[in-house]
Every structure is written in C-alpha cells, then in structure tokens.
Amino acid sequence: xxxxxxxxxxxxxxxxxxxxxxxxxxxxxxxxxxxxxxxxxxxxxxxxxxxxxxxxxxxxxxxxxxxxxxxxxxxxxxxxxxxxxxxxxxxxxxxxxxxxxxxxxxxxxxxxxxxxxxxxxxxxxxxxxxxxxxxxxxxxxxxxxxxxxxxxxxxxxxxxxxxxxxxxxxxxxxxxxxxxxxxxxxxxxxxxxxxxxxxxxxxxxxxxxxxxxxxxxxxxxxxxxxxxxxxxxxxxxxxxxxxxxxxxxxxxxxxxxxxxxxxxxxxxxxxxxxxxxxxxxxxxxxxxxxxxxxxxxxxxxxxxxxxxxxxxxxxxxxxxxxxxxxxxxxxxxxxxxxxxxxxxxxxxxxxxxxxxxxxxxxxxxxxxxxxxxxxxxxxxxxxxxxxxxxxxxxxxxxxxxxxxxxxxxxxxxxxxxxxxxxxxxxxxxxxxxxxxxxxxxxxxxxxxxxxxxxxxxxxxxxxxxxxxxxxxxx
Numbered sequence: 365x366x367x368x369x370x371x372x373x374x375x376x377x378x379x380x381x382x383x384x385x386x387x388x389x390x391x392x393x394x395x396x397x398x399x400x401x402x403x404x405x406x407x408x409x410x411x412x413x414x415x416x417x418x419x420x421x422x423x424x425x426x427x428x429x430x431x432x433x434x435x436x437x438x439x440x441x442x443x444x445x446x447x448x449x450x451x452x453x454x455x456x457x458x459x460x461x462x463x464x465x466x467x468x469x470x471x472x473x474x475x476x477x478x479x480x481x482x483x484x485x486x487x488x489x490x491x492x493x494x495x496x497x498x499x500x501x502x503x504x505x506x507x508x509x510x511x512x513x514x515x516x517x518x519x520x521x522x523x524x525x526x527x528x529x530x531x532x533x534x535x536x537x538x539x540x541x542x543x544x545x546x547x548x549x550x551x552x553x554x555x556x557x558x559x560x561x562x563x564x565x566x567x568x569x570x571x572x573x574x575x576x577x578x579x580x581x582x583x584x585x586x587x588x589x590x591x592x593x594x595x596x597x598x599x600x601x602x603x604x605x606x607x608x609x610x611x612x613x614x615x616x617x618x619x620x621x622x623x624x625x626x627x628x629x630x631x632x633x634x635x636x637x638x639x640x641x642x643x644x645x646x647x648x649x650x651x652x653x654x655x656x657x658x659x660x661x662x663x664x665x666x667x668x669x670x671x672x673x674x675x676x677x678x679x680x681x682x683x684x685x686x687x688x689x690x691x692x693x694x695x696x697x698x699x700x701x702x703x704x705x706x707x708x709x710x711x712x713x714x715x716x717x718x719x720x721x722x723x724x725x726x727x728x729x730x731x732x733x734x735x736x737x738x739x740x741x742x743x744x745x746x747x748x749x750x751x752x753x754x755x756x757x758x759x760x761x762x763x764x765x766x767x768x769x770x771x772x773x774x775x776x777x778x779x780x781x782x783x784x785x786x787x788x789x790x791x792x793x794x795x796x797x798x799x800x801x802x803x804x805x806x807x808x809x810x811x812x813x814x815x816x817x818x819x820x821x822x823x824x825x826x827x828x829x830x831x832x833x834x835x836x837x838x
Contacts, residue, residue, distance in 0.1 A: 405468060407625040409633060411559035416622055416641040418562035419615040419696045421569050421648060423505055423686060424608055428649050429656030429664045431605040436596035437657065441650055444609055448646040450814065451613035452638055454786040457808055458619045459634040461789045468624040472785065473707035479792040487785060488704040494777025495617055495701035496756060497770050502694045503760035506542060507535035509687045514538075516680035536761055542691055543757060549695040551749050555621050558695055565692040568685035569648060572669065575682045576655040579672055583659070586673035591661030607822045611774055612649060613642060616781040617700035702748045706740050709748075768830065775822035783815025 432440035462470035464478060472491055476484035511533045518528040531537050552558060579587070622637060623629050656668040665671055669686060672679045740748075759766070790808040794800035 405625045405627045405629060407554070407556035407559075407622070407627060409626065409636065411556050411562075412622045412626045412637045413640045413644075414559050414562040414566060415555045415696065416615055416618060416637060417644050418565045418693060419618045420613055420641055420645040421566070421689070422502075422612075422693055423690055424612040425569075425572075425649055425652055426667045426669055426686070427605065427608045428612075428653035429660070429668045430666050431602075431609055432653050432657040433662055433664050434599045434602040434605050436594045436598070437654065438595050439598065439602075440653060440657075443606065444649050444653065445646060447609045448613050448642050448649075450610075450811070451615075451782055452642040453807070454782050454811060455616060455619050455638045455642070456635070457786040457790040457811065458616060459623060459631065459638065461786070461793060462620055462623045462629075462634075463631075464793055468629075470620040470623050471703065471707065472620065472781070473704070474620075475789050475793075476785075479789050485708055487780070488707045490777055491617055491781055492701050492704035492708065494773055494781065495697045495704070496752060497766070497773040497777070499694055499697035499701065499752070500756045500760050500766060501770050502690045502697065503539055503756060504764065504766060505690045506687055507539045507760060508764070509683060509690070510538035510542075511535050512674070513680065513683045513687055516674050516683060517677070519675070520677040520680055539757070539760060543753075546691065546694050547753060549692075550698040550753055551746075552695065552699075553745065554625050555618060555696070555699060556625050558692075558699075561692040561695070565689045568689040571685045572682055572689075573648060573651055575672070575679065576652050576659070576668065578678075580655045580659045584673050584676050584679070586675065588660060588663055588671065590659065591663035593658060593661045603825060607775070607818075607825065609649075610818055610822075611778045611782075613645060614774075614778045614782050615641070616786065617704075618696060621699065621703065698749065698752055701752055702745070703740075705748050705752075706744065709744075768826070771826050771829075772823070775819060775826055779815045779819040779822070783818065784812050787812030787815065 428440075428444065431444070434440070435443070461475045465471070465474040471488075473484050473488045476487050480487075514528050514532045518526070518532075549558060549561060619638075623634060626633065626637070652668065656671075657664055660668075660671055669679070669682055672682075674680065674683070787808045787810070791805055791812065794805050794808075
C-alpha cells in the first residue's frame with residue numbers, strides 16, 4: 365500500500381491516513397486545534413531534478429574513460445548502465461518509503477524509526493560522516509585544481525613567459541577565497557535555494573562534454589598518440605574502476621529533502637525526478653567515457669581532462685569548469701550532513717512511537733502535540749553548520765590527500781545509503797502488507813544483499829591497496 369502526499373490526495377492509503385489523523389485529534393481534544401497547518405513544498409520539478417543531478421555528477425565522471433580501457437567499450441558501457449539502474453532502483457524504493465513518514469518529514473531517521481528504531485541514530489551518524497568526508501574531498505579537489513587553472517589561464521591570456529603572482533598559485537589561498545561564496549550557500553535551509561548554483565554546475569558539466577567530443581573530432585596540437593581500442597578486453601585494473609562506476613551515482617542522501625520540498629510529491633513526479641537525474645548522469649558518463657576512450661585508447665589516464673594539452677584556453681576553461689562543478693556541489697553535502705547530525709543530537713523521536721512491544725502493532729501514541737520533532741531551531745542550524753564548515757575547512761586546509769580514508773568511508777557509507785538501507789527499509793515496511801508486491805519486496809531484499817556484497821568487495825580491495833601501499837581508485 366503506497367500513500368501519496370501532495371496537492372492531490374487519492375487512493376485508499378490517503379483515506380486511511382486522514383482517518384488515523386482524525387482519531388488522534390479526537391483523542392487530543394483542544395490540543396489538536398492548536399496544531400499548526402501542515403507545511404507544503406515549494407520546489408519545482410526542474411529545481412529538484414537539477415539539485416539531484418548535481419548531487420550525482422561529480423569529478424568521478426573524469427575516470428569513466430579509464431573504465432572502458434580496463435574492460436573494453438561494450439562491458440564498460442554496460443556496467444555504467446547497470447550501476448545507474450541499480451542506483452535508480454534504490455532511489456525508487458526510498459521514494460516509496462518516504463510516503464510512510466509524517467507529512468513532508470521524511471528522512472533516513474524517520475524511516476528507520478519505523479523499521480529498525482534501535483539503529484536509527486547509527487544510520488544517520490554513518491550518513492553524516494559520509495557526507496562530511498565527501499565535502500572535505502571537494503575542498504581538497506578545489507585546492508589542488510585552482511593553482512593549475514590560474515596558471516593555465518594566466519599564460520593563455522597574457523604572455524607565456526610571465527607567471528601569475530605567488531599568492532594565486534597557493535591552493536590554501538584559493539579555498540579561503542572560495543569559502544566566502546560557499547559559507548553563505550551552506551547556511552541555506554532547503555535544497556530549492558541551491559537550484560541556481562546547481563544549474564551553473566550542470567552547465568560546467570555540459571562544457572566538459574563538449575570538450576571531449578570536440579577534442580575527438582579535432583585533436584588539439586600536442587595530444588598524445590592514441591593507444592589500442594578494444595570492444596571487449598578485460599584487464600586486472602577493472603577491479604579498481606568498477607567501484608568508481610558504482611559510487612558515481614550516489615545521491616540518496618538528498619532524495620528525502622527533495623521529496624519533502626517538491627510542490628507535488630506524487631510517485632509519478634518523484635519517478636520523473638529520479639529517472640531524469642539518473643538518466644541524465646548516465647548519458648553524460650557514457651559520452652565522456654566513449655569519446656575519451658576513443659581519443660586516447662589504452663593510454664587514457666584516471667583524469668581525462670588532464671590528458672589534453674593544458675596550453676589551450678579551451679582546456680583551461682574546462683579545468684575551471686571542474687572547479688566550479690566541485691565547488692557548487694559542496695553545499696549539497698553540507699545540507700544532508702547537517703540534517704543527519706540534527707537527528708543524531710535530537711533527544712526525542714521524530715515519529716509516533718508504538719505503545720506495544722510488538723513491532724507490528726498498529727497502536728501508536730503521539731510523541732508531542734505535532735506528531736513529530738519540531739523543525740531545527742535557528743541556533744541549532746547555525747551551530748551545526750558552523751561546526752561542519754569550520755572542521756571541514758580546517759582539515760582541507762592542512763591535509764592534501766585523504767584518498768584512502770575517504771575510500772573506506774565511501775565503501776561503507778555509499779553502499780549503505782544507496783543499496784542496503786533502501787532495500788532493507790522497503791522490505792521491512794512491506795513484508796507483512798498483503799497489498800504490497802511480493803516481487804518488489806524480494807527485489808528490495810536482493811538490493812540490500814547486493815549492497816552488502818559491494819561493501820565487502822570494496823573494503824577488501826581497499827585493504828589490499830593498503831597492504832600493498834597503493835591508493836584506491838574511488
């Protein structure tokens with residue numbers, strides 16, 4: 365049974381929900397009259413797609429040509445589509461679970477309270493750590509990129525014999541400067557407010573797509589000679605590129621906020637958001653992978669944009685586009701990190717709690733007069749945001765490489781929120797529901813098992829890399 369909250373309330377599930385609410389109001393008497401009206405969303409379909417797509421697409425797309433080089437064109441493109449399809453299925457399950465939460469208060473914590481209440485805080489803590497780690501990696505990427513971008517643009521726009529000032533070649537100076545932009549963006553309360561920066565970031569992605577296509581048909585002077593190109597040729601390095609493709613679609617941390625904010629969060633509209641975002645990301649990945657591989661063949665590196673001659677202004681602007689993309693993705697990690705930390709530090713529960721020890725009992729009691737936790741207070745919002753920004757900035761300022769640490773965080777955090785939790789949540793919520801699809805319920809359990817296997821595989825690979833002194837590719 366699926367309920368839909370939005371501008372139109374239909375289906376049996378909505379009638380049942382309204383009846384339940386009326387019963388609680390009758391029990392509460394005058395206290396129910398004082399209950400404030402339920403909040404509605406104001407985000408548009410376009411802004412929701414833009415924010416989710418920007419959450420998905422990141423610097424990992426630059427590694428996709430290497431994925432084709434390690435397996436061949438056909439297997440590489442098929443694994444890219446497979447990874448996108450599995451990620452989309454996980455998002456779809458989360459959207460089905462979201463309607464079970466209180467009105468527009470869906471979150472991992474809220475769903476966990478209905479399925480695995482004792483582990484709810486741990487789930488949110490893991491997600492917060494994952495998002496915090498990714499936000500630091502974005503700052504480190506910008507820190508390493510900007511000096512190269514400045515040097516390339518400076519030489520292209522002035523005399524090649526002159527060098528930019530020393531301060532402009534310091535990555536630490538650049539993250540200090542860019543934080544003046546990122547700090548205000550990080551304080552915004554909802555994702556809809558970040559739609560314009562997401563549009564700019566996606567425009568940067570479009571520029572990179574143009575770069576790889578143009579440079580294939582019209583190679584720049586100084587482009588390395590192309591290596592061998594194979595339709596099918598598996599190499600041992602495929603083991604290192606597969607996790608990159610799996611994690612390249614991670615965006616589940618922002619699915620619930622988008623569900624809460626979109627003006628009409630019907631399942632049909634959520635399917636459009638999910639399909640458009642994942643489908644658009646997959647198309648971008650496939651184009652960059654194919655044309656990048658066809659340009660350099662077996663000689664392609666882990667960063668496709670670094671393969672092109674940096675003496676070209678066309679390529680220098682492409683490097684700047686990557687910096688812009690990563691920079692504007694930073695607030696999209698701070699937002700879910702802050703929300704998860706709010707649940708971790710919140711003393712109460714966000715949902716009505718069951719009065720019986722029986723997990724399947726339908727008898728519930730209202731935790732407070734609003735049926736859930738209040739919105740985050742301005743003080744708490746400010747303190748959590750400042751803590752995330754200051755600690756993340758400090759780490760990024762003094763540390764140049766967190767690749768191995770982040771690879772372990774990604775292996776556990778990304779698989780948990782993308783596969784394990786969506787599958788387990790939906791399986792637990794619908795296993796005793798006679799109206800739920802048994803096939804979909806089994807598929808959800810299968811997704812959770814897949815997530816566990818991916819987690820074990822990635823962790824094993826990371827441990828192997830540590831033992832041999834290497835670095836993880838993801």
